[in-house]
Amino acid sequence: MDTATHIAMGIALGGIATADPAIAENPVLFSAVMIGTIVGSHAPDFDTVLKLKSNAVYLRHHRGITHSIPLVLFWGWFISSLIYLAIPNLSYGPIYRWTALAVVIHVFVDIFNAYGTQALRPFSNRWIALGFINTFDPVIFTAHIIGFVLWGIGLNPTIVFLSIYAILVLYYIKRYLQKKAMVKKLTLYYGDVEGVYASPTINQNIWRLAITTNDSFYVARAIDGNIQIVHKFDRVPLPNNRLIATAKTDKNVAAFLSFSSVYRYEITEYDRYTEVRFIDLRYRAKDHYPFVAVVNISENLDILSSFTGWVFSEDKLQDKLLIEE
Known part of the structure:
Protein backbone atom coordinates (compact mmCIF):
# COMPACT_ATOMS: atom_id res chain seq x y z
CA MET A 1 0.00 0.00 0.00
CA ASP A 137 -6.95 2.11 -3.29
CA PRO A 138 -9.42 5.00 -2.92
CA VAL A 139 -12.07 2.74 -1.37
CA ILE A 140 -9.74 1.62 1.42
CA PHE A 141 -8.37 5.11 2.06
CA THR A 142 -11.81 6.74 2.01
CA ALA A 143 -13.12 4.12 4.45
CA HIS A 144 -10.42 5.17 6.91
CA ILE A 145 -11.23 8.86 6.47
CA ILE A 146 -14.89 8.11 7.24
CA GLY A 147 -13.73 6.21 10.31
CA PHE A 148 -11.70 9.18 11.53
CA VAL A 149 -14.69 11.49 11.09
CA LEU A 150 -16.95 9.13 13.06
CA TRP A 151 -14.30 8.86 15.77
CA GLY A 152 -13.97 12.64 15.83
CA ILE A 153 -17.69 13.15 16.48
CA GLY A 154 -17.56 10.84 19.46
CA LEU A 155 -18.28 7.28 18.28
CA ASN A 156 -16.34 4.42 19.83
CA PRO A 157 -13.21 3.93 17.65
CA THR A 158 -13.01 0.21 18.33
CA ILE A 159 -16.53 -0.38 17.05
CA VAL A 160 -16.06 2.04 14.15
CA PHE A 161 -12.86 0.54 12.78
CA LEU A 162 -13.73 -3.10 13.42
CA SER A 163 -16.95 -2.47 11.47
CA ILE A 164 -15.03 -0.79 8.67
CA TYR A 165 -12.52 -3.64 8.48
CA ALA A 166 -15.34 -6.19 8.36
CA ILE A 167 -16.69 -4.34 5.31
CA LEU A 168 -13.20 -4.14 3.78
CA VAL A 169 -12.81 -7.90 4.12
CA LEU A 170 -15.84 -8.24 1.86
CA TYR A 171 -14.31 -5.69 -0.50
CA TYR A 172 -11.10 -7.72 -0.70
CA ILE A 173 -13.13 -10.84 -1.49
CA LYS A 174 -14.96 -8.97 -4.24
CA ARG A 175 -11.68 -7.79 -5.84
CA TYR A 176 -10.23 -11.31 -5.60
CA LEU A 177 -13.27 -12.76 -7.36
CA GLN A 178 -12.97 -10.12 -10.10
CA LYS A 179 -9.37 -11.12 -10.76
CA LYS A 180 -10.21 -14.83 -10.61
CA ALA A 181 -12.94 -14.37 -13.24
CA MET A 182 -10.50 -12.58 -15.59
CA VAL A 183 -7.83 -15.27 -15.21
CA LYS A 184 -10.42 -17.98 -15.87
CA LYS A 185 -11.62 -16.20 -19.02
CA LEU A 186 -8.07 -15.87 -20.32
CA THR A 187 -7.24 -19.49 -19.57
CA LEU A 188 -10.33 -20.71 -21.40
CA TYR A 189 -9.59 -18.48 -24.41
CA TYR A 190 -5.89 -19.19 -24.87
CA GLY A 191 -5.62 -22.65 -23.38
CA ASP A 192 -1.83 -22.56 -23.02
CA VAL A 193 -1.63 -19.74 -20.49
CA GLU A 194 1.37 -20.13 -18.19
CA GLY A 195 0.77 -17.04 -16.10
CA VAL A 196 -1.38 -13.95 -15.76
CA TYR A 197 -0.04 -10.87 -14.05
CA ALA A 198 -2.89 -8.59 -12.98
CA SER A 199 -2.47 -5.01 -11.85
CA PRO A 200 -5.61 -3.19 -10.72
CA THR A 201 -5.91 0.53 -11.35
CA ILE A 202 -7.53 3.23 -9.23
CA ASN A 203 -10.59 2.83 -11.46
CA GLN A 204 -12.51 -0.13 -10.06
CA ASN A 205 -13.49 -1.39 -13.51
CA ILE A 206 -10.10 -1.21 -15.25
CA TRP A 207 -7.22 -3.67 -14.85
CA ARG A 208 -3.82 -3.99 -16.54
CA LEU A 209 -2.83 -7.50 -17.58
CA ALA A 210 0.34 -9.21 -18.77
CA ILE A 211 -0.23 -12.74 -20.07
CA THR A 212 2.38 -15.41 -20.74
CA THR A 213 1.66 -18.31 -23.10
CA ASN A 214 3.96 -20.96 -24.52
CA ASP A 215 5.17 -18.78 -27.37
CA SER A 216 3.86 -15.25 -26.76
CA PHE A 217 3.50 -12.36 -24.36
CA TYR A 218 0.24 -10.42 -24.40
CA VAL A 219 -0.35 -7.02 -22.84
CA ALA A 220 -4.03 -6.33 -22.22
CA ARG A 221 -6.60 -4.23 -20.43
CA ALA A 222 -9.79 -5.42 -18.86
CA ILE A 223 -12.62 -2.89 -18.81
CA ASP A 224 -15.86 -3.94 -17.11
CA GLY A 225 -14.76 -7.55 -17.54
CA ASN A 226 -14.10 -7.18 -21.27
CA ILE A 227 -10.48 -8.04 -22.11
CA GLN A 228 -8.76 -6.04 -24.85
CA ILE A 229 -5.37 -7.16 -26.19
CA VAL A 230 -3.14 -4.10 -26.58
CA HIS A 231 0.16 -5.66 -27.69
CA LYS A 232 1.45 -9.09 -28.61
CA PHE A 233 5.14 -10.04 -28.53
CA ASP A 234 6.84 -13.26 -29.53
CA ARG A 235 8.31 -15.05 -26.55
CA VAL A 236 11.96 -15.43 -27.55
CA PRO A 237 14.40 -17.00 -25.07
CA LEU A 238 17.49 -15.00 -24.14
CA PRO A 239 20.43 -16.00 -26.36
CA ASN A 240 23.09 -18.08 -24.70
CA ASN A 241 26.11 -16.02 -25.77
CA ARG A 242 28.88 -13.85 -24.35
CA LEU A 243 26.99 -10.60 -24.91
CA ILE A 244 24.05 -11.65 -22.76
CA ALA A 245 26.37 -13.25 -20.21
CA THR A 246 28.16 -9.91 -19.90
CA ALA A 247 24.87 -8.03 -19.63
CA LYS A 248 23.76 -10.26 -16.75
CA THR A 249 26.85 -9.32 -14.76
CA ASP A 250 25.80 -5.67 -14.69
CA LYS A 251 24.29 -4.69 -11.32
CA ASN A 252 21.36 -2.84 -12.89
CA VAL A 253 20.42 -5.71 -15.19
CA ALA A 254 20.85 -8.25 -12.40
CA ALA A 255 18.55 -6.24 -10.14
CA PHE A 256 15.94 -5.97 -12.89
CA LEU A 257 16.02 -9.70 -13.66
CA SER A 258 15.75 -10.58 -9.97
CA PHE A 259 12.49 -8.63 -9.78
CA SER A 260 10.78 -8.74 -13.16
CA SER A 261 8.69 -11.78 -13.97
CA VAL A 262 7.34 -10.79 -17.40
CA TYR A 263 9.76 -9.06 -19.75
CA ARG A 264 11.01 -8.97 -23.32
CA TYR A 265 14.39 -7.89 -24.61
CA GLU A 266 15.87 -5.97 -27.53
CA ILE A 267 19.43 -6.01 -28.87
CA THR A 268 20.50 -3.02 -30.96
CA GLU A 269 23.94 -2.68 -32.55
CA TYR A 270 25.56 0.74 -32.93
CA ASP A 271 28.96 1.75 -34.32
CA ARG A 272 30.82 1.64 -31.02
CA TYR A 273 28.67 -0.52 -28.81
CA THR A 274 25.66 -2.81 -28.52
CA GLU A 275 22.63 -1.93 -26.45
CA VAL A 276 20.77 -4.70 -24.61
CA ARG A 277 17.41 -3.55 -23.32
CA PHE A 278 15.04 -5.44 -21.00
CA ILE A 279 11.45 -4.20 -20.90
CA ASP A 280 8.99 -5.13 -18.16
CA LEU A 281 5.59 -5.80 -19.72
CA ARG A 282 3.67 -5.55 -16.47
CA TYR A 283 3.71 -1.77 -16.48
CA ARG A 284 2.33 0.21 -19.38
CA ALA A 285 1.44 3.89 -19.50
CA LYS A 286 0.07 5.41 -22.72
CA ASP A 287 1.63 2.74 -24.94
CA HIS A 288 4.97 3.20 -23.18
CA TYR A 289 6.69 0.65 -20.97
CA PRO A 290 8.51 2.78 -18.40
CA PHE A 291 10.22 0.11 -16.30
CA VAL A 292 13.40 -1.01 -18.06
CA ALA A 293 16.99 -2.12 -17.66
CA VAL A 294 19.47 -1.05 -20.32
CA VAL A 295 23.16 -1.81 -20.67
CA ASN A 296 25.59 -0.61 -23.33
CA ILE A 297 28.44 -3.02 -24.08
CA SER A 298 31.54 -2.37 -26.16
CA GLU A 299 32.96 -4.63 -28.87
CA ASN A 300 35.45 -5.88 -26.27
CA LEU A 301 32.56 -6.80 -23.97
CA ASP A 302 33.22 -3.94 -21.55
CA ILE A 303 30.17 -2.39 -19.89
CA LEU A 304 30.09 1.28 -20.89
CA SER A 305 26.93 2.38 -19.09
CA SER A 306 23.71 0.98 -17.68
CA PHE A 307 20.48 1.96 -15.99
CA THR A 308 17.43 0.41 -14.41
CA GLY A 309 14.27 2.09 -13.21
CA TRP A 310 11.22 3.97 -14.42
CA VAL A 311 11.65 6.44 -17.28
CA PHE A 312 8.88 7.92 -19.37
CA SER A 313 10.77 9.26 -22.38
CA GLU A 314 13.57 8.00 -24.59
CA ASP A 315 15.44 11.30 -24.26
CA LYS A 316 15.62 11.01 -20.48
CA LEU A 317 16.74 7.41 -20.74
CA GLN A 318 19.55 8.31 -23.13
CA ASP A 319 20.64 11.13 -20.80
CA LYS A 320 21.10 8.53 -18.06
CA LEU A 321 23.04 6.29 -20.46
CA LEU A 322 25.24 9.03 -21.91
CA ILE A 323 28.50 7.56 -23.21
CA GLU A 324 31.51 9.86 -23.27
CA GLU A 325 33.13 10.26 -26.67
Missing part, protein backbone atom coordinates in the same frame (compact mmCIF):
# COMPACT_ATOMS: atom_id res chain seq x y z
CA ASP A 2 0.98 3.64 -0.26
CA THR A 3 2.42 5.54 2.70
CA ALA A 4 -0.77 7.49 3.45
CA THR A 5 -2.88 4.33 3.70
CA HIS A 6 -0.30 2.55 5.86
CA ILE A 7 -0.29 5.48 8.29
CA ALA A 8 -4.09 5.65 8.24
CA MET A 9 -4.16 1.98 9.20
CA GLY A 10 -1.74 2.70 12.03
CA ILE A 11 -4.01 5.42 13.42
CA ALA A 12 -7.04 3.14 13.08
CA LEU A 13 -5.20 0.38 14.93
CA GLY A 14 -4.40 2.85 17.72
CA GLY A 15 -8.12 3.55 17.93
CA ILE A 16 -8.96 -0.14 18.12
CA ALA A 17 -6.41 -0.49 20.94
CA THR A 18 -8.71 1.55 23.19
CA ALA A 19 -10.70 -1.66 23.58
CA ASP A 20 -8.12 -2.36 26.30
CA PRO A 21 -9.30 -0.39 29.38
CA ALA A 22 -5.71 0.09 30.52
CA ILE A 23 -5.01 1.99 27.29
CA ALA A 24 -8.33 3.84 27.13
CA GLU A 25 -8.00 5.11 30.71
CA ASN A 26 -4.35 6.17 30.52
CA PRO A 27 -3.71 9.06 28.10
CA VAL A 28 0.06 8.64 28.28
CA LEU A 29 -0.12 4.92 27.50
CA PHE A 30 -2.62 5.62 24.72
CA SER A 31 -0.20 8.17 23.21
CA ALA A 32 2.67 5.66 23.43
CA VAL A 33 0.58 2.96 21.73
CA MET A 34 -0.57 5.41 19.03
CA ILE A 35 3.03 6.40 18.31
CA GLY A 36 3.91 2.70 18.11
CA THR A 37 1.11 1.83 15.70
CA ILE A 38 1.79 4.82 13.44
CA VAL A 39 5.55 4.26 13.25
CA GLY A 40 5.14 0.48 13.09
CA SER A 41 2.64 0.77 10.26
CA HIS A 42 5.31 2.49 8.15
CA ALA A 43 8.55 0.93 9.46
CA PRO A 44 9.06 -1.79 6.78
CA ASP A 45 9.10 0.94 4.13
CA PHE A 46 12.07 2.68 5.73
CA ASP A 47 14.03 0.93 2.99
CA THR A 48 13.04 3.75 0.63
CA VAL A 49 16.27 5.44 1.78
CA LEU A 50 18.05 2.90 -0.44
CA LYS A 51 17.04 5.07 -3.41
CA LEU A 52 19.75 7.46 -2.27
CA LYS A 53 22.34 4.79 -3.06
CA SER A 54 21.08 3.57 -6.44
CA ASN A 55 18.03 2.24 -8.26
CA ALA A 56 19.62 -1.20 -8.45
CA VAL A 57 20.09 -1.44 -4.68
CA TYR A 58 16.57 -0.14 -4.07
CA LEU A 59 15.06 -2.58 -6.56
CA ARG A 60 16.84 -5.55 -5.02
CA HIS A 61 15.87 -4.76 -1.45
CA HIS A 62 12.61 -2.77 -1.42
CA ARG A 63 9.91 -4.93 0.15
CA GLY A 64 12.56 -7.63 0.45
CA ILE A 65 14.55 -8.14 3.62
CA THR A 66 12.74 -5.26 5.38
CA HIS A 67 9.47 -7.16 4.95
CA SER A 68 10.91 -10.54 5.92
CA ILE A 69 10.00 -12.55 9.01
CA PRO A 70 13.18 -11.63 10.99
CA LEU A 71 12.78 -7.91 10.25
CA VAL A 72 9.06 -7.96 11.08
CA LEU A 73 10.00 -9.33 14.49
CA PHE A 74 12.79 -6.78 14.79
CA TRP A 75 10.69 -3.73 13.91
CA GLY A 76 8.07 -4.50 16.58
CA TRP A 77 10.70 -4.99 19.28
CA PHE A 78 12.90 -2.06 18.24
CA ILE A 79 10.17 0.59 17.93
CA SER A 80 8.34 -0.42 21.12
CA SER A 81 11.63 -0.52 23.05
CA LEU A 82 12.52 3.01 21.94
CA ILE A 83 9.10 4.26 23.00
CA TYR A 84 9.37 2.45 26.34
CA LEU A 85 12.78 4.00 27.00
CA ALA A 86 11.58 7.48 26.02
CA ILE A 87 8.40 7.32 28.11
CA PRO A 88 9.24 5.54 31.39
CA ASN A 89 6.88 4.08 33.96
CA LEU A 90 4.57 2.53 31.39
CA SER A 91 3.64 -1.10 30.83
CA TYR A 92 5.81 -2.46 28.00
CA GLY A 93 3.43 -5.26 26.99
CA PRO A 94 0.64 -3.17 25.39
CA ILE A 95 3.12 -0.98 23.53
CA TYR A 96 4.90 -3.99 22.08
CA ARG A 97 1.76 -5.93 21.16
CA TRP A 98 0.09 -3.14 19.23
CA THR A 99 3.30 -1.92 17.60
CA ALA A 100 4.18 -5.44 16.47
CA LEU A 101 0.65 -5.94 15.14
CA ALA A 102 0.97 -2.71 13.10
CA VAL A 103 4.16 -4.03 11.48
CA VAL A 104 2.55 -7.39 10.69
CA ILE A 105 -0.49 -5.70 9.14
CA HIS A 106 1.77 -3.53 6.97
CA VAL A 107 3.48 -6.57 5.45
CA PHE A 108 0.22 -8.49 5.19
CA VAL A 109 -1.65 -5.83 3.19
CA ASP A 110 1.34 -5.36 0.87
CA ILE A 111 1.00 -8.89 -0.52
CA PHE A 112 -2.34 -8.04 -2.11
CA ASN A 113 -1.03 -5.49 -4.61
CA ALA A 114 0.90 -6.04 -7.81
CA TYR A 115 4.36 -5.24 -6.42
CA GLY A 116 4.18 -7.72 -3.56
CA THR A 117 6.79 -8.60 -0.93
CA GLN A 118 9.29 -11.29 0.00
CA ALA A 119 7.39 -11.86 3.23
CA LEU A 120 8.50 -15.49 3.57
CA ARG A 121 12.24 -14.77 3.74
CA PRO A 122 14.46 -16.42 4.91
CA PHE A 123 12.46 -19.57 4.07
CA SER A 124 11.71 -18.46 0.51
CA ASN A 125 12.83 -15.57 -1.71
CA ARG A 126 9.66 -15.84 -3.79
CA TRP A 127 7.78 -12.62 -4.38
CA ILE A 128 4.22 -12.83 -3.11
CA ALA A 129 2.07 -10.48 -5.17
CA LEU A 130 -1.60 -11.41 -5.33
CA GLY A 131 -2.37 -8.43 -7.55
CA PHE A 132 -5.97 -7.53 -6.84
CA ILE A 133 -5.63 -4.37 -4.72
CA ASN A 134 -4.12 -1.18 -6.13
CA THR A 135 -1.12 0.31 -4.29
CA PHE A 136 -3.37 3.28 -3.55
